[in-house]
Amino acid sequence: MTVWLRGDHLLRHRGPLSRRPDEPLLLVEAESFARKLPYHPHKLTLVFAAMREFRDAVRESGRTVHYRRAETFADGLAAHLDEHPDDDLVTTEPQTDAARERLRSLVADAGGTVQFVPDERFLCSPDRFDAWASGGRYRHEDFYRFMRRETGYLMDGGDPVGGEWNYDDRNRETPPGEWTPADPPTFDHGETVTETAEWVAETFAGGYDGPPYGGDWADPEPFRWPVTRRQAVRALDHFVTYRLADFGPYQDAMRGEAWAMSHSLLSTSLNLGLLGPEEVIERAIGAYETGDAPLNSVEGFVRQVLGWREFLRHVYRREMPELAGANQLDAQEALPEFYWTGDTDMACLSDVVDGVRKRGYSHHIERLMLLANFGLVYGVEPERLNRWFHAAYVDAFHWVTTPNVVEMGLYGAGVFATKPYAASANYVDKMSDYCSGCPYYKTKTTGEGACPFNALYWEFLDRNEDELRSNHRMGLMYSHVDNKGEEEWAGIRERADEIRTMAREGEL
Ligand SMILES: Cc1cc2nc3c(=O)[nH]c(=O)nc-3n(C[C@H](O)[C@H](O)[C@H](O)COP(=O)(O)OP(=O)(O)OC[C@H]3O[C@@H](n4cnc5c(N)ncnc54)[C@H](O)[C@@H]3O)c2cc1C
Ligand code: SF4
Known part of the structure; x- marks a missing residue:
């Protein structure tokens, strides 16, 4: 054997x-x-x-x-x-x-x-999930509470520690101007990494036959990810010691100068099995218990690892193979080239793609509310965006990328997402510092120079009205749709067409 x-x-x-x-x-x-x-x-x-x-x-x-x-x-x-x-x-x-x-x-x-x-990179076994899900549709929040009770993490008898299941109301802040996050850790990579990186460059650059750019699209900085158990444990220590405390409040915020914010950068180590979910969760809870990190940060982090990561793994298992090709909104656009090149005047997308080209990484909210949100309102076919994420990210594996991109990002299947994560420049401006330095006008929807997110957002709601209006979580958005007159709609459609033409011609 x-x-x-x-x-x-x-x-x-x-x-x-x-x-x-x-x-x-x-x-x-x-x-x-x-x-x-x-x-x-x-x-x-x-x-x-x-x-x-x-x-x-x-x-x-x-x-x-x-x-x-x-x-x-x-x-x-x-x-x-x-x-x-x-x-x-x-x-x-x-x-x-x-x-x-x-x-x-x-x-x-x-x-x-x-x-x-059994695959011990996860805490919840298929049987346990299937027994939990036997009642029908799955909701992440219910699963997360189930897992808290099952594992006893952050539980005080039958109740959540602190009295609440989540502290989202404290976790949507943007940092003050003078805030700077701790620098992410670096590792003394030895010969194995040097030799492997050289071999990868010789063996695979230009080795991909399909479009675009034969694999030479990236602009890599020196390699920075843990490749051994020892390095992964150091990455965990570093996160818990220096960044966990600020993880919660700023987890949804974006800053051009702080690519990692206070995120853990642990996804590669978890996905390769170098770290186990239980040790990561227990270290974070330990920091709360010793007073080194507040509950809202620790609970927010535990929710990601114990909740979302485990949940999406099982959604994938149960919904494949249909999930990979799901496209309930019938989105048919090709992926704009700037996803590979970063060549766009849109300050937010240009910066985040630049980071992906350098590091193969961007944090969650940039993935969801910039890259996937743009793909959603623009109408990119889900499979195409999924392929891009899969190729571009260091932590991408089909089981985790697919439910995140096709379902959470692009609302492709409706198996767990209760509404699409569509947003205009208003959201990006609230949560980031990008708009002030962008040549597009964040408050303009139509006409020259108007932020592309705005017209595309309204046109998305209009285009998908048959599928989305009856969703009670979309009621507020459609009340704004109903307040717009014919002339305004004509301007929105014209601007949305213009944006698609500019994107196809590499001029956005
Ligand atoms: C469009 C899109 C694509 C994504 N693609 C991937 C991917 O290819 N690989 C991947 O591992 N994650 C993916 N995610 C989930 C999440 O964005 C990353 O896990 C996270 O950004 C990794 O960075 P981090 O380790 O600093 O995470 P943190 O923000 O510090 O979160 C801690 C950990 O929680 C887990 N986690 C958090 N959110 C999720 C989630 N939605 N799904 C699964 N695990 C989660 C990860 O293990 C992560 O390391 C994607 C999310 C979106 C919206
Ligand atoms: S104005 Fe629009 S394109 Fe520019 S940074 Fe803001 S959201 Fe992005």
């Missing part, structure tokens, strides 16, 4: 490796996988370097590691099974039934067998 870990399941002290201390480990690096999309070079460096560091750490502990570098997974598995005929592999459950069957047949074709064990 051999424990086969895929590159995003690098768990050593939990999961199948810890339960089988005497079995060898198999890791397969498959290059073709990395050519599926024009991935940001930091994403490829992250995954391959983390696998190589993991290999070395496990070898150092005295265990046999079979490390296969191959063109495809099928080739890597075939090479392993040639040397170890009839091997029985044990690996973690993939996210969907279809993926499990694909893996099973890959191994069978190579002449082996495979057993699946």
Whole structure:
């Protein structure tokens, strides 16, 4: 028997490796996988370097590691099974039934067998979620409270610590002018990262055949993400010590000069298995208990990890394969090129795309209220925006990117989102410092120089009236729609057409 870990399941002290201390480990690096999309070079460096560091750490502990570098997974598995005929592999459950069957047949074709064990990167098992969800539609808030009760995190007997389930009313602030967040941590990356980054640049730049830019679209800064367990633990320490206290109040705020704000930057480590959700949650709660972080920040953070991350994983499992192609608003536009180039006069989008080109990262509210919101009101086909997010972000994996982009961002399926997150410049101006330095006029909706978000926002509501007007959460928005006269609508439609033309011609 051999424990086969895929590159995003690098768990050593939990999961199948810890339960089988005497079995060898198999890791397969498959290059073709990395050519599926024009991935940001930091994403490829992250995954391959983390696998190589993991290999070395496990070898150092005295265990046999079979490390296969191959063109495809099928080739890597075939090479392993040639040397170890009839091997029985044990690996973690993939996210969907279809993926499990694909893996099973890959191994069978190579002449082996495979057993699946639970995925310990998450706290809520499929059975537990399915039992909870058996009543029908799922709501995140209900799931989150269920998980608080199940785990006892931030609970005082049967009640939430502090008396409230959430402190959102304290968590929508924008920081004062003099506020500066702590600098994100950096790591002394050794030879493995240097060599992997060079190899990625040689092997994959220009290696993607499809449009656009053959994978050379990014403008990477030096690589900055944790690739070992030790670095990931340091990243967690750094967050809890220096940024957690301000996480809550400013979690929805955007500042051009502060790309990380007080966000944790832990998604890559959680998604690769370098950190477990329970240790991350318990460290944050520990900071509250010692008086080092306020409850509104700690609860806001726990909600993301215990609530949203777990919830979306199961939504994906249950709603695939339909979710990936869902498009209930029938949005058909192509993705504007500036998502790749950052070449737009819109100060907010230009800055956030620039950051993605540099780091493969932007924080949640920039993803949701700038990049996805623009795609939503512009009418980008959900699958196309999903591909972009998937290629562009260091923490992107299909199970997490798809529900976030297709459903939360673009309201593609209506399986859990109760309304689309559509907003105009008013929101961006309230939550960021972008509009004051932007050549577009935030308060203008029509005519030359009017902020593109504004006309597109109203036109979105008009265009999708049949689907959205009956939604009671959209009542206020449609009362404003009803207050607009014919002349105003003509100006809005004209401006929206103009914006689409400008975007197609690279002049927005
Ligand atoms: C359009 C869109 C695309 C996204 N794509 C991804 C993606 O590809 N990969 C990814 O991991 N997250 C994705 N997210 C969720 C979230 O934006 C990122 O997890 C977060 O920004 C990562 O940065 P952080 O670690 O600093 O997070 P923090 O803001 O510090 O949050 C703490 C942790 O909570 C978890 N979390 C928070 N929100 C979510 C969420 N909505 N879904 C799942 N986990 C969440 C993450 O593990 C994160 O590390 C996306 C969100 C949107 C709206
Ligand atoms: S005016 Fe419009 S385009 Fe410019 S920064 Fe504000 S929201 Fe973005």
